[in-house]
Amino acid sequence: NSGEIPLHVAAREWGCGAESLRMLVDAFPRSLQSQCDKGNFPLHCVLSSLHYDDAAKEQVDFLLNADRDSARRSNWKGELPIHVFTEYFPRRPSPALFEVLDMVVENFPEALDTFDDRGYLPLHAACAAENTLELIGFFLDKVKTAVLPKTRNGDLPLFLAASAGYRRDDCEHLAIAREEFDGTFHRQLLGHSRLCRQRIRPDRR
Numbered sequence: 001n002s003g004e005i006p007l008h009v010a011a012r013e014w015g016c017g018a019e020s021l022r023m024l025v026d027a028f029p030r031s032l033q034s035q036c037d038k039g040n041f042p043l044h045c046v047l048s049s050l051h052y053d054d055a056a057k058e059q060v061d062f063l064l065n066a067d068r069d070s071a072r073r074s075n076w077k078g079e080l081p082i083h084v085f086t087e088y089f090p091r092r093p094s095p096a097l098f099e100v101l102d103m104v105v106e107n108f109p110e111a112l113d114t115f116d117d118r119g120y121l122p123l124h125a126a127c128a129a130e131n132t133l134e135l136i137g138f139f140l141d142k143v144k145t146a147v148l149p150k151t152r153n154g155d156l157p158l159f160l161a162a163s164a165g166y167r168r169d170d171c172e173h174l175a176i177a178r179e180e181f182d183g184t185f186h187r188q189l190l191g192h193s194r195l196c197r198q199r200i201r202p203d204r205r
Helices: 006-012 018-027 029-033 042-047 054-066 081-088 095-107 109-113 122-129 133-142 157-164 168-179 185-191 193-199
Strands: none
Touching: 006 018, 006 029, 006 042, 018 029, 018 054, 042 054, 042 081, 042 095, 054 095, 081 095, 081 109, 081 122, 095 109, 095 133, 109 122, 122 133, 122 157, 157 168
16 A cells, blocks of 8 residues: 555665665666655665665665666655655664765765755754754755755754754754854844743753
């Protein structure tokens, strides 16, 4: 009922390496461009799973080379694979996760400046997901101006981070990054300080 074909299932299952994917693609090459009922392509499926080991890196490498457009294909929500990857990114990432992230960004650098249907850049998704400050730092290092755009609901990355429960120090990191591009932002931040104090959990570590 999910509309998945074998390649979708293999892409998100533990233990299915690149060779398994290659066999499925050889048998049905068009499967690389197939979407499930959620509109996800095979690369979305790999990056939404939580088994990030050498086998997963091999899967991503295979899909990126077998379909050079895989990193720029969006699902029904307008989400690129990097948006989905960001939403599932764990709080305690291994170095291998950032290697996978680098692979995806290298294949399609414009993904960092691409909005989904909610008006989220990958940085917005990272802030809203409350996963790890390291991921926010990764996106800020790549595209510093990503702190500027608002979502369709009018939320800056800073406000999403405050709502998600990031620590005050973490939110200040985002505020400082934005201050570099907009000197008036300090007044805007003060206007939302009460909201941040209410939303940021004091026990967040």
